Amino acid sequence: MTAFILRRSLQSILVLFIMSLIVFVGVNLIGDPVDMLINPESDQAEIERVIKELGLDRPVFEQYWYFLVNAFQGDLGKSFVFGEPALKLIVQRMPATFELALFSLSIAVVFGIPLGVYAGLKPDSRVSKTIMAGSILGFSMPTFWVGIILIMFFSVNLGWLPSTGRGDVATVFGITSSIFTLDGLSHIFLPAFNLALFKLSSVIRLARAGTREIILQDYIKFARAKGLSERRVINVHLLKNILIPIVTIIGLEFGSLIAFSTVTETVFAWPGMGKLIIEAIYNLDRPIIVAYLMIIVLIFVTLNLIVDITYSLLDPRVRIKGES
Amino acid sequence: MAPILDVRNLQTHFFTKSGVLKAVDGVSFQIGAGEIVGLVGESGSGKSITGFSILGLVDAPGRIVGGEILFKGNDLTKLPATDIQKMRGSRIAMIFQDPMMTLNPVLRIETQMTEAIQTHDSSVSKDEARRRSRDALGMVGISSPDERMRAYPHQFSGGMRQRVSIAIAMLNRPDLIIADEPTTALDVTIQGQVIHEMQQLCRKTKTALLWITHDLAVVAGISSRICVMYAGRIVEQGPNDVLIGSPMHPYTNGLLGSVPSQNLRGQPLQQIEGIVPSLLNLPPGCAFENRCGRALAQCKQSAPEETVMDDQRILRCFNKVEQS
Numbered sequence: 027m028t029a030f031i032l033r034r035s036l037q038s039i040l041v042l043f044i045m046s047l048i049v050f051v052g053v054n055l056i057g058d059p060v061d062m063l064i065n066p067e068s069d070q071a072e073i074e075r076v077i078k079e080l081g082l083d084r085p086v087f088e089q090y091w092y093f094l095v096n097a098f099q100g101d102l103g104k105s106f107v108f109g110e111p112a113l114k115l116i117v118q119r120m121p122a123t124f125e126l127a128l129f130s131l132s133i134a135v136v137f138g139i140p141l142g143v144y145a146g147l148k149p150d151s152r153v154s155k156t157i158m159a160g161s162i163l164g165f166s167m168p169t170f171w172v173g174i175i176l177i178m179f180f181s182v183n184l185g186w187l188p189s190t191g192r193g194d195v196a197t198v199f200g201i202t203s204s205i206f207t208l209d210g211l212s213h214i215f216l217p218a219f220n221l222a223l224f225k226l227s228s229v230i231r232l233a234r235a236g237t238r239e240i241i242l243q244d245y246i247k248f249a250r251a252k253g254l255s256e257r258r259v260i261n262v263h264l265l266k267n268i269l270i271p272i273v274t275i276i277g278l279e280f281g282s283l284i285a286f287s288t289v290t291e292t293v294f295a296w297p298g299m300g301k302l303i304i305e306a307i308y309n310l311d312r313p314i315i316v317a318y319l320m321i322i323v324l325i326f327v328t329l330n331l332i333v334d335i336t337y338s339l340l341d342p343r344v345r346i347k348g349e350s
Numbered sequence: 351m352a353p354i355l356d357v358r359n360l361q362t363h364f365f366t367k368s369g370v371l372k373a374v375d376g377v378s379f380q381i382g383a384g385e386i387v388g389l390v391g392e393s394g395s396g397k398s399i400t401g402f403s404i405l406g407l408v409d410a411p412g413r414i415v416g417g418e419i420l421f422k423g424n425d426l427t428k429l430p431a432t433d434i435q436k437m438r439g440s441r442i443a444m445i446f447q448d449p450m451m452t453l454n455p456v457l458r459i460e461t462q463m464t465e466a467i468q469t470h471d472s473s474v475s476k477d478e479a480r481r482r483s484r485d486a487l488g489m490v491g492i493s494s495p496d497e498r499m500r501a502y503p504h505q506f507s508g509g510m511r512q513r514v515s516i517a518i519a520m521l522n523r524p525d526l527i528i529a530d531e532p533t534t535a536l537d538v539t540i541q542g543q544v545i546h547e548m549q550q551l552c553r554k555t556k557t558a559l560l561w562i563t564h565d566l567a568v569v570a571g572i573s574s575r576i577c578v579m580y581a582g583r584i585v586e587q588g589p590n591d592v593l594i595g596s597p598m599h600p601y602t603n604g605l606l607g608s609v610p611s612q613n614l615r616g617q618p619l620q621q622i623e624g625i626v627p628s629l630l631n632l633p634p635g636c637a638f639e640n641r642c643g644r645a646l647a648q649c650k651q652s653a654p655e656e657t658v659m660d661d662q663r664i665l666r667c668f669n670k671v672e673q674s
Contacts (some may be wrong), residue, residue, distance in 0.1 A: 244451035250407055251446075252466040252518065253439030262465075324474045341456055342502040 031331070039329040045323045046097070046316070050090050053312045080106060093316070102320065103250055103313030107306075112317035116299055122192055123291070123298030125204060127283040129214055135276065138226045142233020143260065143268070147239065157230060164227030173220045173293035175313035180216060187216050190295040217294040225279050232275060236268030243267075270341050277333030281326040353380035354422060354525055355404070355559050361416035362396075362403045369630045373412065374401040375582040378656070381526065384556040385627075386549070388569025390605070391579030392624055397562045400579070401528040403446055404560075406434040420527070440470040443519035447531040449511035453503035458516060460499040466521050486517040491547060509540035516544070520551060525560045533568065545572060566605050570594050578602045581626055581637035584656075588663030598663065598670040600642045626645075636668070644669045 060082065064073055077083050081092065093103065104115045132230045145154040168171075181189035193213030195204045205208025238248065241264060288300030295301070299318065306314035362374040374396045381387045391397040402408050404419055419426040421442065426434060439443075443555040446452040454462060463483035467474055474482075480499070487495035494599040504512055504558060512532060519527050529548065533541040549572050552559045561569055569576055570590065576589035578601065586599035597603040607620035627633065636642070639649040646669050654666045 229415065244446055244448060245454040247407060248444075248446055248452040248455065248515070249437055251405055251444040252469070253437070254436055254465060254469050255435065258465065263454050263457070267454070270456075342458075343504050346454065 027121070029210055034331050038324075041327055042320065042323055045281060046094070046320060047174040049316050050093060051086070053310075053315050054089075056310070058310075060282070065139060077192045087298075089249070096141055097320075102317035105107040105306075105311050105314050107220065107311045107314075109308050112313040114265070115314060116302065116317055116321060119297065119299045119302050121283055122204075122296060123287055123300060126214065126287055126291070126296060126298060127280060130225065130283055131276065131280055133218060133222040134225035134229050140231025140269055141266075142230040143237050145230065146237025149234075149261070158234070161227040161230045164223045164230075167287045168221075169220060169224065170293055172223060173217070176216050176220055177293070178263065186213065188213050189216065192297055217290050217296050220294070221283060221290045225276075227265050228275060228279070229272060232272050233268055237264060240264050241266045266340065270337065273336050273340060274333055277329050277336070278326075281322070281329045284325055285322045351422070354383045354385075355381040355560070357400075357404070357417070357419040359417040360400065360403060360419060361414065362399050362412055363415050366411055366413040366630070371629045373629060373634065374403060375632075376417070376578070378581070378582050379577050379584060379587060380418075380559060381558045383525070384552070384558055385575070386552060386559040386561060386573045388566075388573035388575060388576040389427075389560060389562045389579060390564065390566050391571055392564050392626060394629065395562075395579045396582040396629075397579050398530050401444065401530050401560065401562050402529060405442060405613055406431070407438075407444075407551050430532060436470065439466055440522040441524050442526045442528065443522070443524040445512075445515050445519050445527060445529045445532045448535045449515055450535070452515050453511055455503055457502075459487075459501055459506075463514075463518055463521065465497070466518055470522055482521065483517075486521050487514070489520070489551070490514075490517045491543075492517070498593065505609055509536055509544065512536060512540075513547075515546065516551070518551055520555065520557070520559070523555060526560065527552070528560045528562065530562045531564070532561075534563070534565070541568075542581075548572075557662065567609055578605065581632060582629060583637065583653075584664070585638065585666045586616065586663065588659075588661065592661045592663055598659070598665050599667050600644050600669075600671055601638050603671045636666075636672050644671070 058078075060073065060077055064076055074083075076246050078124040081089060084089070084092075093348075094104065100113070101111065104110065105112050105115055108115060111315055141157050145157045177189040180187045191213060193210040195210055197206075204214055212233050244265055246259060249259045254263075287298060288298075290296065291298045291300035292304055299321075302314065303318045305311075306318065356377050357380070360377045361508065361629050363444070364371040367440045371382065375397070377400055379389075389397050389400065397422040399408065399412070404421075404426065406416065406429075414427050417427070420574055423438070423559050428663065430439075437600070453459070459482065460483065463486070464476065464479040467479040467482060468476075484495045484499055487498060492498055492510060492513055503514075512535075514531070532548070533544050536544060545568060548559065551557070559573075561573060563569055566576075570631055572591055575587065576591055576593045578593070578599065579585070586593065586597065586602045590668075594606065597606055601622070604620065604622040608622065610619060622641055627637055627640065633639065633650070634652065635648075636645075636653050639645045642643055642649065648668050654668050656664050656666055
């Protein structure tokens, strides 16, 4: 196991390095930040001064070298716009995005698995058909549109839930989050549901497909022949088997929840990382774009590792292969 | 002595889209306490469905539509589902055909054994259940059972897994074990061992055994009585030596003729021409008529009823084979 984790960590560093190269070249191709940053009325000397100050007069590979040297020291550069370290800005916004992503994921899992298992056990019932039709809708409706409709319906027409912002936050066990206050919860519900809809649909479909397949297995019939209650057959014998693909998807999707919460955060004015990156792209704030993408890559790499480890905990057959 | 299991005119039909499939159509037989009865038939003859019917484990769209299954005097077809569930695994156990598929791949052997005990008697402590499971593993000839308890199914060979299933079936000292082709998927050498062990165990614990198989040679060696099933009906049943020594039904005769033996060295093996008729569309007469060399005009019109012969044999045939 240790060798496995070590090997994966080395691979992760390589991935990070390659990613940094691609990102750095990429942002240098998409326009000159000087045009966006400098007052159009400033004179040539002023412009030269700013360019020099930001280090943009140096060749690209030299800029990249400085970036790498600094990155190794934990410095991903200063935001052109805010003048503060990019990493600090992103880390400040991180809790809001993480709580949104986690809350969405919980909705997807808590509702998705039971609904999917039910639809798998009773594929012909009317309720199951409704669940499956709903999951197709969840898959196919664009997130931004659903977000706007949710705001229209629940905030504007019914006036039940607030449409923007994060609401009150409270600190419990050192974690500051809006899910610990009632006001915060009312704020997080709509964006989280919006973000969860797609994942919920995939969890439902996975759980259903898994259930349909596993329920026909001999070991389920054997478990029944042992006289086990239907509850134990479903909750232990069936569930543990269908969890394997679901954990994979959930783990990988969690990364995409964080990475692509940009749309939902923009629609609901949620003060998270996604909103920050959108603004940074508008302003061509290179250090923030680079730092954000590096962090996202790091999250993906870490999640993959966690998924692999969880996988081996769930499926004993994987454990053996990892050890030998 | 009253039989432990008395199946009377059992009918299990499957209500499919293309019609009613009469998988079991009027099956009657008895098993005495501690007796080994062989139920022989080819694929699709309804022998496995007979076994599942006794346990109340017939999958939809199948249903028991008629007859009685008297187990120690109680009609299982009339018992509520929860009572049958309590009976399963404790009074009547089952062993399946493919040991590779009957154990849940993601649960430890220990879990799969102790749950079978604790589900029927919640007063048994975890330690006690573990001790009993370990002893059961030892009893079926698994070496170092303590270690093996912690293992997962994939760490066992096929023969070992079948021993584990047998141990699980024996855990609660059932009165009856239904063994559905328990040796078919095993190597011939392992087959012999498993058959021998089952026979010994049943003798020791006075457990009755219904041995379902397509291999007449296997049951001929161990059972006291044999039932031969064809297209959902028992065409001939009787004491082992009577049936093997002088088969009267042309089908039984054909089956016996197709078993290679020393006496027939050098001669071509007999075979039964044709295939089993579709159970969806059975002829009004005898189901074996189209393959039978002794068919009369009468066989096409009506199906022969069960007739009790002098030698305790029960036969369904108009034109029985006369042994010279």
